[in-house]
Amino acid sequence: MRAMNADVGILGGGLSGLSLAALLGRDAEVLEATDTPGGLARTFGRNGFLSDIGGHIMFSKDQEVLDLMVAALGDNVAKRRRNNKILYQGRYVKYPFENGLDALPKEDAYDCLISFLQNDAKPPPHANFEEWMYFTLGRGITDRYLLPYNRKIWKRDPKQMGTEWVERVPRPPLEDVVKSAIGIETEGYLHQLYFHYPIHGGIESLPRAFAAQARARGHRVVTGCRVEKIRRSAGGWVVNDEREYRHLVTTMPILPFLLTLADVPGPVMEAARKLEYNSLRVVMLGIDRREGLDELTAAYVPDPALLAHRVCFNNAFSPELAPPGCASLQCEITTNPGDGVFELDDDTLAARVHAELVSVGILRATDRVVEQMVQRERFAYVVYDLGYAARVKLIADYLASLGMHAAGRFAEYRYINMDACIRRTLDLSRELDRG
Numbered sequence: 001m002r003a004m005n006a007d008v009g010i011l012g013g014g015l016s017g018l019s020l021a022a023l024l025g026r027d028a029e030v031l032e033a034t035d036t037p038g039g040l041a042r043t044f045g046r047n048g049f050l051s052d053i054g055g056h057i058m059f060s061k062d063q064e065v066l067d068l069m070v071a072a073l074g075d076n077v078a079k080r081r082r083n084n085k086i087l088y089q090g091r092y093v094k095y096p097f098e099n100g101l102d103a104l105p106k107e108d109a110y111d112c113l114i115s116f117l118q119n120d121a122k123p124p125p126h127a128n129f130e131e132w133m134y135f136t137l138g139r140g141i142t143d144r145y146l147l148p149y150n151r152k153i154w155k156r157d158p159k160q161m162g163t164e165w166v167e168r169v170p171r172p173p174l175e176d177v178v179k180s181a182i183g184i185e186t187e188g189y190l191h192q193l194y195f196h197y198p199i200h201g202g203i204e205s206l207p208r209a210f211a212a213q214a215r216a217r218g219h220r221v222v223t224g225c226r227v228e229k230i231r232r233s234a235g236g237w238v239v240n241d242e243r244e245y246r247h248l249v250t251t252m253p254i255l256p257f258l259l260t261l262a263d264v265p266g267p268v269m270e271a272a273r274k275l276e277y278n279s280l281r282v283v284m285l286g287i288d289r290r291e292g293l294d295e296l297t298a299a300y301v302p303d304p305a306l307l308a309h310r311v312c313f314n315n316a317f318s319p320e321l322a323p324p325g326c327a328s329l330q331c332e333i334t335t336n337p338g339d340g341v342f343e344l345d346d347d348t349l350a351a352r353v354h355a356e357l358v359s360v361g362i363l364r365a366t367d368r369v370v371e372q373m374v375q376r377e378r379f380a381y382v383v384y385d386l387g388y389a390a391r392v393k394l395i396a397d398y399l400a401s402l403g404m405h406a407a408g409r410f411a412e413y414r415y416i417n418m419d420a421c422i423r424r425t426l427d428l429s430r431e432l433d434r435g
């Protein structure tokens, strides 16, 4: 008889897989396809210029999880204040938009305010995301900012998107919107006004810290091991015909995971194939100037004429993400095959993004790009289209019928941040440890 490789096999070594291994008391082994664990929470770079895969900050309303993330980093963590702006028609408006109305021309601010206060939009239940936006923030704010920004990041008409995920978008207190329109300073999205971030090494320091904790518990993190085939055995599950586990937890994206199994029912497979997502390009530019490029944390860019929907100023996250006197910027671009951006090669994409940053004044024509890199991620954003809920339920029920556990952003198919991933792995570790 084959000896079990571990009690629990964890498929995928992103933040979910690694945090689960760090938390589990039972013997566990993590199988990660790439050579560098961390998944979407990796950090890439060259010659002292570093960038995450999209700006990653640590924040949470879940204090237990936040404490756990911060503690995992030990001394390698600092607390910082968000300073995000929206680049709206050539001017910077405080983020979120409803907290920055006084930066708009007076007529626009009035229109945003009056349509927020006298909102005649359709009340709940809302059939789609667009209806929800009009109801929650009114016509003025929705037409000027929310609709163009969301069309750009989601690459879809918000009428074709569901509302299952909108609790992520906090609803502003009425007093804040009125105050912001008349110029009294307010802050929105308070749960992320202050955030934690590693001092060295970018956000990848967090999954690395969990990997170290997992190893310290005696678990294995196996890299360069792509899960391709899974079958049942008498004692549990066999992976790639060579490794056996009593329990399996998948943190891999659903479709590639289901493709490893034989005999998945047709409707489940079809549901998985229809799950929608957006891919991502992150263009990192290393600039030979720091001054003026580390004050904002991020600029949101609703203008559809520009490629990036968000520019993050990495040195506002940590001064160490670029050599002294230089700055690291990252531009996030959602994309899908056939949209003309997906097909661009890295140099063309980076040159276009650079020219656009100069055109809107984020960079000066005299700034020199001393480093550039483009990172490509296939699975970046879960999209809640109108068929989402039924499909995800069908798949989750099927996995439960097999006795398999799913944890993580693309394994559970939820638009979740690191904190919700860790909440899930914390709960799952307790469940598995109870036996």
Ligand SMILES: Cc1cc2nc3c(=O)[nH]c(=O)nc-3n(C[C@H](O)[C@H](O)[C@H](O)COP(=O)(O)OP(=O)(O)OC[C@H]3O[C@@H](n4cnc5c(N)ncnc54)[C@H](O)[C@@H]3O)c2cc1C
Pocket (backbone or CB within 6 Å): 011, 012, 013, 014, 015, 016, 017, 031, 032, 033, 034, 037, 038, 039, 040, 041, 053, 054, 055, 056, 057, 058, 059, 225, 226, 227, 228, 251, 252, 253, 256, 280, 332, 379, 380, 381, 407, 408, 409, 410, 411, 416, 417, 418, 419, 421
């Ligand atoms: C642009 C962007 C910005 C974000 N900003 C924030 C933020 O500010 N704050 C925040 O808290 N969160 C943020 N997030 C979310 C955060 O990155 C994710 O919630 C989290 O990293 C997901 O971790 P995961 O382990 O569930 O999934 P992933 O990171 O997707 O990990 C899955 C792992 O499975 C591996 N894998 C896939 N197929 C196989 C296979 N066949 N065999 C073995 N391994 C396989 C992959 O290589 C990967 O390592 C952001 C995400 C994005 C895209």
